[in-house]
Amino acid sequence: MxxxxxxxxxxxxxxxxxxxxxxxxxxxxxxxxxxxxxxxxxxxxxxxxxxxxxxxxxxxxxxxxxxxxxxxxxxxxxxxxxxxxxxxxxxxxxxxxxxxxxxxxxxxxxxxxxxxxxxxxxxxxxxxxxxxxxxxxxxxxxxxxxxxxxxxxxxxxxxxxxxxxxxxxxxxxxxxxxxxxxxxxxxxxxxxxxxxxxxxxxxxxxKPVFPDLDTSQPSSLRGDASETFAFAEFFPGPVRPFVAGVSNQIFDALVAVRICTPFSAADHYTARGDGFGQRSAPGSARAEAERRRALALKALDQRLHAATAQSAQRSSGAGPSAAPSNPAPSASGPTVQTQPQIGGQKAMTSQPSGMLGETNYTPDGDGDKA
Known part of the structure; x- marks a missing residue:
C-alpha cells in the first residue's frame, strides 16, 4: 500500500x-x-x-x-x-x-x-x-x-x-x-x-504570538520586534543604515497620521533606530520565554548564595562579619553561569556580564551585524 x-x-x-x-x-x-x-x-x-x-x-x-x-x-x-x-x-x-x-x-x-x-x-x-x-x-x-x-x-x-x-x-x-x-x-x-x-x-x-504556557507572557502579544526581523536586515550591509533611517522616518509619519500605532511602554517599547521600532526584548515567544527563565535562574542563584552564607554562619557560630566572602555554590545544582541555555536558537547567546537573560544576535555577515 x-x-x-x-x-x-x-x-x-x-x-x-x-x-x-x-x-x-x-x-x-x-x-x-x-x-x-x-x-x-x-x-x-x-x-x-x-x-x-x-x-x-x-x-x-x-x-x-x-x-x-x-x-x-x-x-x-x-x-x-x-x-x-x-x-x-x-x-x-x-x-x-x-x-x-x-x-x-x-x-x-x-x-x-x-x-x-x-x-x-x-x-x-x-x-x-x-x-x-x-x-x-x-x-x-x-x-x-x-x-x-x-x-x-x-x-x-x-x-x-x-x-x-x-x-x-x-x-x-x-x-x-x-x-x-x-x-x-x-x-x-x-x-x-x-x-x-x-x-x-x-x-x-x-500577527498574534502564541503564548508560552511555561511563562507569564501575555496572550495578547502581537508582532515581532526582534532586531533580526527589522526592515533593514533584508538589505546588504552597506545600504542598511540608509534603509533604517528612511524606514524610521516613514514609521514616524504613519504614527503622526494615526495609521500606525507605536509600541506602548507596556510592550517594552524602545526606539533603537534599526527599523520601525524595537522592544527591549525580542518579540518571539521562544526568546521571551528564554529571557524570563534566565531571570528566574539568576534570582534562584542569589537566594542559594544567601542561604549558603547563613548556613555557614550558624554552623561556625560566628557573627555576620565572619561570613566567607566567596561562599561555595550549593550542591543542589549548578550556578546560573553554568546553566545550559534553554530553548534558545543557535544565534542567541546569553551574556555573562550585565543583566543575565539578555539575548544578543550575532549573525555571520558584514560589519557588526549580518
Missing amino acids: PPRINIPPVTRILLIVLALQSVLSAAIRYRQWTAHSEIVIPYLNLIPQLSLVYPWTFVSTTLVESNIFTLSIACVTLYNGGRYLERAWSSREFAKFLLVSALIPNVLTFATMIVFFAFIRNERWTLTTIAGTIPLQISFLVAFSQLVPAHTVTLFRGLLSLRVPRFPLLYIGVVTFLCLTPILTSASFFLAVFGFLTSWTYLRFY
Missing part, C-alpha cells in the same frame, strides 16, 4: 483551487484564442477596467497561473512552504496570513494601474491582467526570514551561500527580469513589491 501524503487542510485547499482555476483559465483561453486579440477573463482574473463587477477576483486571481512554468513553481512553493508554515502557526493563523498576503497586494496593484492610466492615458495599464501566486511566494520567503533568520542556504554545490533574509530581494530581482519577457506581465513587479511590504508589516506588527 503506497504511503499516504500528509498535507495540512489549508495547503491542500490551496493546491486544489490553484490547479482547478489554472486549468479552467487555460481551457477558456484555448477555446477563445485568435491570432489578433488578447484574451482576458475578467470573472476569474483581476482586470482593472473590467473586474469591478466581479469583486471576488481580488482574491481568486491569486490562485490562477497562465503558463505551465509559473504553475509548476507555484505548486512546489505552496506545497513545501504551506506545509511548513501551517504546521508552525496552525491552520487558522496560516489562512489569515494568506488572505492578507493575497488581498492587500492585489488591491494596491489595482490602484497603481489606475494611477498610471490617469497620468499616461494608456489604456493598456487598465487591461493588464493581475494574477498569479507571486504575493504568496514572496510572503513565504519573508515568513521564513522571521522563523530562521540565521539559516544559510548553499546553492550550486557551495558556490553561493545566502542567508534566508537575502532571498526576498533576490526574488524581486528575478521577477523584475522576467517582467521583461513574455512569461510575466508588468503587474508582477508590483505584486512582488507590495507582497513583500504587506507580509513584513503583518508579521512585524499584527
Whole structure:
C-alpha cells in the first residue's frame, strides 16, 4: 500500500483551487484564442477596467497561473512552504496570513494601474491582467526570514551561500527580469513589491504570538520586534543604515497620521533606530520565554548564595562579619553561569556580564551585524 501524503487542510485547499482555476483559465483561453486579440477573463482574473463587477477576483486571481512554468513553481512553493508554515502557526493563523498576503497586494496593484492610466492615458495599464501566486511566494520567503533568520542556504554545490533574509530581494530581482519577457506581465513587479511590504508589516506588527504556557507572557502579544526581523536586515550591509533611517522616518509619519500605532511602554517599547521600532526584548515567544527563565535562574542563584552564607554562619557560630566572602555554590545544582541555555536558537547567546537573560544576535555577515 503506497504511503499516504500528509498535507495540512489549508495547503491542500490551496493546491486544489490553484490547479482547478489554472486549468479552467487555460481551457477558456484555448477555446477563445485568435491570432489578433488578447484574451482576458475578467470573472476569474483581476482586470482593472473590467473586474469591478466581479469583486471576488481580488482574491481568486491569486490562485490562477497562465503558463505551465509559473504553475509548476507555484505548486512546489505552496506545497513545501504551506506545509511548513501551517504546521508552525496552525491552520487558522496560516489562512489569515494568506488572505492578507493575497488581498492587500492585489488591491494596491489595482490602484497603481489606475494611477498610471490617469497620468499616461494608456489604456493598456487598465487591461493588464493581475494574477498569479507571486504575493504568496514572496510572503513565504519573508515568513521564513522571521522563523530562521540565521539559516544559510548553499546553492550550486557551495558556490553561493545566502542567508534566508537575502532571498526576498533576490526574488524581486528575478521577477523584475522576467517582467521583461513574455512569461510575466508588468503587474508582477508590483505584486512582488507590495507582497513583500504587506507580509513584513503583518508579521512585524499584527500577527498574534502564541503564548508560552511555561511563562507569564501575555496572550495578547502581537508582532515581532526582534532586531533580526527589522526592515533593514533584508538589505546588504552597506545600504542598511540608509534603509533604517528612511524606514524610521516613514514609521514616524504613519504614527503622526494615526495609521500606525507605536509600541506602548507596556510592550517594552524602545526606539533603537534599526527599523520601525524595537522592544527591549525580542518579540518571539521562544526568546521571551528564554529571557524570563534566565531571570528566574539568576534570582534562584542569589537566594542559594544567601542561604549558603547563613548556613555557614550558624554552623561556625560566628557573627555576620565572619561570613566567607566567596561562599561555595550549593550542591543542589549548578550556578546560573553554568546553566545550559534553554530553548534558545543557535544565534542567541546569553551574556555573562550585565543583566543575565539578555539575548544578543550575532549573525555571520558584514560589519557588526549580518
